[in-house]
Amino acid sequence: MQPFFGDQWVRLDRLTDAAHCLRLADRHKAEMTLDDLERAFPQVFIAFYFGALPSALNPQEVAFWLLNNGAFSTPQISKRNEYGVVCVIDPAGGIVGTAIGYALESLLPETAPAAILQSMIPALGHAEYGSAIEAAATSVSDLLRPLAVARPITQSLTPGPHAGASAADYGLHPLRSGHRQTDPTPAPTRQKR
Amino acid sequence: MALKRPTPILIALLICAAPLGAVAQLSEEEILPLPQWQPGDAPMASPEISNMQPPPLLGLLPSLTPGPGDSNLSPTTRPDTILTPLLTQDSAENSPAGVGYRPANLSTFLPESLLDSGRPPAAPPHTPTAASMLKDVDAEFLKLCNGSPASELLIDPLGLITEVLQGDLERFLNFHAQEARFPLYIVVLKSDEKLPADIDLMAMASGGIAKKPTAVLAYPIAEPWRARLFLPKLAHDSASNSFLKELLEACVKEAMSSPETDEQLHRFCVELSTRLFWLEKLCPAVRVAEKPAVPTVSLQEVVSKDSAPAPSQTPLITVTPPPTGDPVLRWVVFILCLLAAIGTTVWHGMRTWRKSKARQQLKTAWILPERDLPQRLGGAFSGGTGAWTRFR
Numbered sequence: 001m002q003p004f005f006g007d008q009w010v011r012l013d014r015l016t017d018a019a020h021c022l023r024l025a026d027r028h029k030a031e032m033t034l035d036d037l038e039r040a041f042p043q044v045f046i047a048f049y050f051g052a053l054p055s056a057l058n059p060q061e062v063a064f065w066l067l068n069n070g071a072f073s074t075p076q077i078s079k080r081n082e083y084g085v086v087c088v089i090d091p092a093g094g095i096v097g098t099a100i101g102y103a104l105e106s107l108l109p110e111t112a113p114a115a116i117l118q119s120m121i122p123a124l125g126h127a128e129y130g131s132a133i134e135a136a137a138t139s140v141s142d143l144l145r146p147l148a149v150a151r152p153i154t155q156s157l158t159p160g161p162h163a164g165a166s167a168a169d170y171g172l173h174p175l176r177s178g179h180r181q182t183d184p185t186p187a188p189t190r191q192k193r
Numbered sequence: 194m195a196l197k198r199p200t201p202i203l204i205a206l207l208i209c210a211a212p213l214g215a216v217a218q219l220s221e222e223e224i225l226p227l228p229q230w231q232p233g234d235a236p237m238a239s240p241e242i243s244n245m246q247p248p249p250l251l252g253l254l255p256s257l258t259p260g261p262g263d264s265n266l267s268p269t270t271r272p273d274t275i276l277t278p279l280l281t282q283d284s285a286e287n288s289p290a291g292v293g294y295r296p297a298n299l300s301t302f303l304p305e306s307l308l309d310s311g312r313p314p315a316a317p318p319h320t321p322t323a324a325s326m327l328k329d330v331d332a333e334f335l336k337l338c339n340g341s342p343a344s345e346l347l348i349d350p351l352g353l354i355t356e357v358l359q360g361d362l363e364r365f366l367n368f369h370a371q372e373a374r375f376p377l378y379i380v381v382l383k384s385d386e387k388l389p390a391d392i393d394l395m396a397m398a399s400g401g402i403a404k405k406p407t408a409v410l411a412y413p414i415a416e417p418w419r420a421r422l423f424l425p426k427l428a429h430d431s432a433s434n435s436f437l438k439e440l441l442e443a444c445v446k447e448a449m450s451s452p453e454t455d456e457q458l459h460r461f462c463v464e465l466s467t468r469l470f471w472l473e474k475l476c477p478a479v480r481v482a483e484k485p486a487v488p489t490v491s492l493q494e495v496v497s498k499d500s501a502p503a504p505s506q507t508p509l510i511t512v513t514p515p516p517t518g519d520p521v522l523r524w525v526v527f528i529l530c531l532l533a534a535i536g537t538t539v540w541h542g543m544r545t546w547r548k549s550k551a552r553q554q555l556k557t558a559w560i561l562p563e564r565d566l567p568q569r570l571g572g573a574f575s576g577g578t579g580a581w582t583r584f585r
Binding site for chain 2: 036039040041042043044058059060061063064067068080081082083084094095096097098099100101102103104105106107110113114116117120121124125144145147148149150151152153
């Protein structure tokens, strides 16, 4: 894959319609479906790519490369690609493939990718791509819910009693939180000879 | 000349005597002075006196209301100009002399002894007789009723009503018998008596009741709610139960509007007479050719809910079931309504369940456990696990 696409990172949305096959209503509906999924599973996201693929590549390989080299613009940037599911659909070629990250691979059975595709095929056969997205999201949700632990979402309009320690307590998550902290100690001054 | 001489002397004497006469008149006025009225001497009208009812002095004093004979009087002597009665719309209870009469406070002008002399003693309020205290009329009473002449429509062998009312009622009943189709016989009972269950009303009034269709009213004095009305079978069957019930209730209500026992009976009869005129309009006319040679007259009692004499008798007012249609159609309608109700309930339940589920999903987050897998195929986030297929 690297000789074909290279090893550069690419920026993608959750819905990338390079084939221009999604209608506006379907796109809005699919966005709402994906929002619900990501609200229910804060760690997980699904990305869809619609476009014509080179004949030498199958959609599973393209999904594998996108998952390893893509920066997906999800509402929560902190989501890790290990919990991602990427679906690649070639409307012209009539093929569809999917790839899942390491975290989901460790939880889901081996038949899970095939099950996700099977849920999409009826809608894709009728060129109803919005319905295919909803079917895939529903399938992933049904597969993951038995494996997850339910926790109530606590949304408070006022800061908690322990708020004030950091900006994250107020919902301000720094983009470079994973970077190495700068050394607060001053650099040693060079002594003049 | 002799007469001419004393004339100046007489004139002088008369002139001198005139001031003396005036002086004598003034002295008489000083001896018998007129009463001097001061503002504080006016009689004070107490509230008790003001609330007193007019005394029965209508025969002694001129009428307080304009009567038929007052038109001949001069304007200055007519009662309304003398006492200036306040012609207002008073209730019947406060105006025994008629509408527009307001009781005048005669105690302001007349001594108290004169006012109280003609007042009849107030009758004590009647206590309703308990059902257990009621007794049947005796055989002597029935014998007197049976021996009463057929022409006497008011049968009061015990003389329970006053002579004045008796005369009024007799004239009233005779007038009713002349004008109405069903004459009305009234049997006056004591307040603690009732007709026996096996009484033969046809034998009363020397058989006058059996000769032609008549209405018979058994009226216990002072207890109009226990009055029993017997109508000819023709009239009874022609009228509806609601009409007969309303007839009795209206008569009782009219009688109860007065506290006086005689007035109760009078009002009861007047109302009943009016209702009997209405009733006869509901009865079919009997042709002469169809009339049998021997008339079969029978009486049927009007029974209402409030004055049912005996529970053993079958009440005339029965609850009729609603009209029934096709039973199959009723079952079909019932099943359709039942299915509609079930469908509506299921639809509403599913809608509520979906809403609650969606609301619950919005409040619940599903957290997956974190596990580390060794990297494969050089992938930092995915090892190539997936699938692909053709959908066309």
